[in-house]
Amino acid sequence: MDGEAVGSEAVSEDSGPGRRHRVHGMLKLYYGLNEEGKAEEQPESLDPCDINGPHFDPELFLNKLRRECSLAELMDQETCMVKQIRSLDSDMQTLVYENYNKFISATDTIRKMKNDFKKMEDEMDCLSANMAAITEFSARISGTLQDQHAQITKLSGVHTLLRKLQFLFELPARLNKCLELQAYAQAVRSHRRARCVLQQYSHLPSFKGIQDDCHAIMDKLAQELRQKFRDGGSSAKDLSECVELLLQLDEPAEELCDKFLSHAQSRLESDLQGLEAEIRPYPSASAMKDASGHRLSSTAAAGSPTYNSPKTSTIPSPTSNTDILEFIDRGCNEFVSSLCLVITSYQELFINHAQKGELASKNIPQMANGKLNAFVDDLAARYFSLVERRIQEEKGVADNSLLVRALDRFHRRLQAVTKLLPGSAVPNQGTEIVIRAATERVKQYLSALQSFYMDSLTDVRQALATPRLSVASASVAGGGAHLGGPASGRDAPNSLPELLSSLSASILNQIKSVLASVHLFTAKDITFSNKPYFKGEFCSQGVRESLVVSFIKFVCQSSRQFCESAGDKGGSTPPALLLLLSRLCLDYETSTISYILTLTDEQFLVQHHSPVTPVTTLCAEAREAAQKLLNHYVKVQGLIISQMLRKSVETRDWVNTIEPRNVRAVMKRVVEDTTSIDVQVGLLYEEGVRKAHSSDSSKRTFSVYSSSRQQARYAASYTPSAPMDTNLLSNIHKLFSERIDIFSSVEFNKVSVMTGIIKISLKTFLECVRLRTFGRYGLQQIQVDCHYLQMYLWRFVSDENLVHFMLDEIVGSSAHRCLDPAPMEQSVIEVICERG
């Protein structure tokens, strides 16, 4: 014991790595359950110095202590160990004492138990004897009770039967009560339970009476159910319940179908009436209402008293101009959803149910399906006609998205019907309506574009009509007028190119916005956009052909109309507008048309299945229109100048006129007008090519006039011997010059346009001169005027010889028509013209 105590002390005193190991080992021991057995046993078994270990070797421990510890340590160890031994001793003594007493009492108890068991054995024997007696008694009793038991069983059977009979007898009363409480379902259930029995025993008078009573009651019930069925107020759920019950009561299914549908019809019709009231009064609306009224009254005659409920809504509602989306919404929510509901419940009742039960044999599902289809088709047709009427009212093209959304919703909701009635034509009709609406919309857009174009033209016309710079202010002096002409003329019509660009830009923008609007029809999220029509025909025929191409054609055509309608008087269309339109058409030809068409094709990914108008055709048309307009412009402007010249020639007495001192004012006016036309045309058209001028064109004009040839002509005229000479010279000239077409087609440039105008003016001058007779001074005045024109007009034309030649003709002709042809000295003419 001592050694042990010392050992434990030594361990507790121990320090260094060994001690740590040991503590670790103890912990392991403590948690031994979680460790492997090998691991926890090894430190114990290996250490013989562990005072608490099982392999403790006191000798080794002592030796070890003696070897390792100093004296003082040994002393301490010893005292500590002694102290521990002592306490252990006392503990041991206490334990022994306590346990001794317990052993004593245990022995006593065992002895007492031995005695008690003996007594119990006796009692058990007694008990078994008693039990045997009881069994014997019991067997005897059950033998006696056997008869009574059989009787009781029989009685209870009779009781049950009586209960059932009671149920039967009470059935009429019960049914009546159910009827009172309107618990139809329970009544029907009860009746069904009794029905077979009653049927079976109907030969017995009493049962017959019950059966009759029941029948009467059930008839009443059926009557009531039918009543309820007809009652418009009951909900669809009630209704279906009614139908279910009636079916269970062996009502003829066909009649029920009809009634069900006619009832549903009256309700759906009230929806339709509501929708119709939303539509604005319509020419034939009253007639239509009459018709529907007749229909209603005929159904009413068949037995439905609820037809007057929709009548209240036939009064045109004040909110008739709700927008189309609301209208369609209402149509979808009220009509289409209740239609779907009707279809579902109908199918549930008559088709699905019937397929299970015995009704299937009677071809009920087919019959019911046929009726349903006819019913749906009829109502849907009316609904569609209403929707179409509403869509037709949608004239404004302001917000296309609304219409598209409405159509989308319309189309989407009809898909529900497709799901319910796979074979129905209704969705196709709906799609057709959408298609029609889309084509109609495209048409409306075309007309909107056209009216926009015409409005823009009116605007341009107004802009052109704002007072132009009066030419009078520039006509202070002849030369000044000419120099000032272009500068001052620029102020007034400078808006011409701006007008052109703003016009074409606004048209283009309008086209783009229309395309964007129309594009909504083919948007991905729209249900009907993946229909083949919207993928193919709508894009190519609808948008490209009947919208874009038609519009371009319209532009060309309306331009041409400007030439034709206004052609006679030339007054109604301002010439500047003609010029502007001509340029517009030319621009269309060069770029705009192909741009617009490319844009369209890109936006709509047009795949051309059917032949479409090629760009070149449109371009040719536009070019033709441009040409016509420009020709007409030349004609109109030429006419204006011609009129001035004609009046000036016709109204003067050329025989008795005074010696010319000035160029006549009308000539100055002609030059000014020509100059301003030149400026106007120059704003929109390029210069164009002209034949090269000789270095001193204006000088040369003089020399032509003062040439001896001219003098010779005049001289020849009054040489009696040779009247032929006059013709000869001019004929020779004509032989060598090309024929001049006066009103001919012009090219798209300024010089060609100006040449055309001047040709027309001078030819008029010539023809007018030929109709007059001149005196000496009349001829001289013409000489002066022609010289003046010569000085200023040559610069506008492509070939100055043309002007020379025509003026030459004029002077020549007037010399012919002169009574006293004495031409003026060239130098004098020049002086007069210089003076202005």
Add this chain to the structure above:
Amino acid sequence: MEDDAPVIYGLEFQARALTAQTAETDAIRFLVGTQSLKFDNQIHIIDFDDENNIINKNVLLHQAGEIWHIGASPADKAVLTTCYNKTSDSRVVSCAAVWRMPSDWETGSHESPDDSAHNPQTLELLCHLDDSAHSNAACVLWEPMGDGKRVISLADNHALLWDLQESSTQATVSSTATLEGKGQLKFTSGKWSPHHNCSQLATANDTAIRGWDLRTMSQIYCIENAHGQLVRDLDFNPNRQYYLASCGDDCKVKFWDVRNVQEPVKSLEEHSHWVWSVRYNHSHDQLVLTASSDSRLILSNMVSISSEPFGHLVDDEELSEGEDNHQEDKSKEPLKDSVVSTYEEHEDSVYAAEWSSADPWLFASLSYDGRLVINRVPRALKYRILL
């Protein structure tokens, strides 16, 4: 089937007035009046020898003044009217008169063709168609197919109906019609309708065409703004009584149904300058001749508005067997309004064109420089119309 080349005749003077000798139905004969302020004016009688393509001319002096308009009597070959300008005291006066050709002009020319130019005979004045109140005659119209006793002269804004008596030596105004309106109105041209028993007249002033009833001398219809500018000439369809052709300064030739004056029945715009004259062929009214100051003469085939819109109706019996196939080929071709041909022989403005009164397939045109051109309807067309 080569067409004959045109025949050209040159006058020494400028000329505007041309007419066929209406009463002459055997010889192809045209009358041309010259315009000269310095020399004596002449009337050239142009005879065309169809067989030999030769022109014979005779000249008669018209000393009264330059001729603006000439008209031949429908009854008497030798009688004609002229409208002419007379200058005196630096005043120009327009007059109209009835003349008779000397009886021996024809014989004279045959005897000495060389002398005729040098020593021309003079017209014999029958009577003046002027009275103090009305002058400035623009044109004189003979009663179509009449007996040469009635003429109408258009002077300023008056239409005067004259009765010629005493073998045309005396003229009296039997009735007048006056155009009322603001401004200085002046008839520029007119035509006496051959229909309705010659009781209708059509006149042109400025841009309007008016119809007159000669029995009451009142206006019966008016086509306002018939042309964009001046109306230059008119002609009646010889076979369709309500059809009228007009031409003017807007380069257009328009065809009217006078029962509906709102819109022309047809409008042509082939010329590139003013159209001065329009003439229906006397026998085949689909052929229309127009003359313009663009120096061109255009012959158009206006089938659709003619009296024979489906071609000449020929009885089958008339056709010989051999021609049957030929006929069928022709009938297959649709007849369309078209320009038959454009004649470019003139170098100056063409102011007058006339069909011959003797040969319906022949016509003459006159340009200002005095060139007279005689042409024929192309043979192909001629046969197509006939067969």
